[in-house]
Amino acid sequence: MPQAIRARDLEKDYGDVRALDGLDLAVESGEFFGLLGPNGAGKTTFINILVGLVHSTDGDVSVFGHDVEREYQQARDAIGLAPQEFNVDRFFPIKEVLEHKAGYHGISRAEASRRAEEALRTVGIYDKRDTRFDWLSGGMKRRFMLARALVSDPDLLILDEPTAGVDVELRRDLWDLITDLNDDGTTILLTTHYIEEAERLCDRVAIMDQGRKVEVASPDELMNRGTDKLTIGFRSPPSTAPSLGLPDVRDVTLTDDRLVVTAARGTAIVPDVLRELESQGYEVSDLDIKRASLEEVFVDLTRTESAIEA
Numbered sequence: 001m002p003q004a005i006r007a008r009d010l011e012k013d014y015g016d017v018r019a020l021d022g023l024d025l026a027v028e029s030g031e032f033f034g035l036l037g038p039n040g041a042g043k044t045t046f047i048n049i050l051v052g053l054v055h056s057t058d059g060d061v062s063v064f065g066h067d068v069e070r071e072y073q074q075a076r077d078a079i080g081l082a083p084q085e086f087n088v089d090r091f092f093p094i095k096e097v098l099e100h101k102a103g104y105h106g107i108s109r110a111e112a113s114r115r116a117e118e119a120l121r122t123v124g125i126y127d128k129r130d131t132r133f134d135w136l137s138g139g140m141k142r143r144f145m146l147a148r149a150l151v152s153d154p155d156l157l158i159l160d161e162p163t164a165g166v167d168v169e170l171r172r173d174l175w176d177l178i179t180d181l182n183d184d185g186t187t188i189l190l191t192t193h194y195i196e197e198a199e200r201l202c203d204r205v206a207i208m209d210q211g212r213k214v215e216v217a218s219p220d221e222l223m224n225r226g227t228d229k230l231t232i233g234f235r236s237p238p239s240t241a242p243s244l245g246l247p248d249v250r251d252v253t254l255t256d257d258r259l260v261v262t263a264a265r266g267t268a269i270v271p272d273v274l275r276e277l278e279s280q281g282y283e284v285s286d287l288d289i290k291r292a293s294l295e296e297v298f299v300d301l302t303r304t305e306s307a308i309e310a
């Protein structure tokens with residue numbers, strides 16, 4: 001099967017603003033892929049190009065091997081999009097809105113009706129099927145956006161900030177739902193500002209900044225690049241911080257009688273640190289490890305990029 005998304009040297013200018021600046025990106029079929037980046041990085045522009053709402057200035061991009069411009073309909077039929085904005089026809093019962101959407105993808109009336117019901121059941125608002133969109137609660141609106149993306153039974157589901165502004169319970173519900181869809185083979189492209197969301201859900205994430213890809217890796221690989229913190233307690237605390245001659249150790253300080261060791265690959269070097277302290281005659285009583293968060297690594301990567309540009 002071809003790659004779900006393949007973008008080569010993609011550029012987009014809005015007048016003087018360069019929103020995409022030579023973006024190269026590949027998403028494998030079946031992946032749960034996260035697109036992270038600060039405001040204005042170009043994420044929505046990229047999504048809008050994928051679904052044909054925006055034309056690129058240069059470069060090309062295909063969805064399951066279909067060029068999004070030359071083979072627009074095939075590419076578009078493979079995609080279900082849940083956008084950030086509620087761009088929904090507010091005057092029809094939501095089941096009808098879904099039937100229209102399915103019809104747009106060339107699905108017969110009877111099949112459209114069946115799919116609309118199935119999508120509403122999947123997201124848990126089937127009992128609201130005869131209600132207008134603007135009479136739904138905020139959380140139900142988010143659920144509906146997902147149902148609308150699902151009604152064409154897409155191979156690629158694009159979720160642009162799907163959990164923005166929802167409560168913790170609904171967020172977890174939506175996470176379960178999209179994880180199940182991914183387990184059943186749907187490729188997912190997710191943009192989010194909740195780094196925890198990307199960390200929990202994504203197989204790989206791309207970090208974008210200023211219209212370019214800064215990095216692509218699994219959340220774990222990225223976190224391994226950050227520095228972890230080991231906090232070590234002693235039976236009888238030292239009066240000054242012992243020095244640790246280990247290559248991964250970045251910093252050693254003594255705070256409130258506890259040793260705080262900042263280190264790359266902190267979890268992996270714990271045995272070395274303990275051995276070293278023991279050989280210097282210290283008796284360790286307890287140890288706490290705080291792993292680098294994806295958020296710290298993200299801030300670091302995007303800050304460095306911006307600094308290089310400046």
Ligand SMILES: Nc1ncnc2c1ncn2[C@@H]1O[C@H](COP(=O)(O)OP(=O)(O)OP(=O)(O)O)[C@@H](O)[C@H]1O
Pocket residue numbers: 014017018019037038039040041042043044045046
């Ligand atoms: N229609 C438009 N006309 C002019 N400039 C635009 C337009 N759409 C986006 N831009 C600009 O392009 C750049 C990329 O915007 P885009 O919305 O793609 O970023 P984003 O990563 O989705 O941001 P956010 O996280 O805030 O949603 C920004 O500088 C934005 O101001």
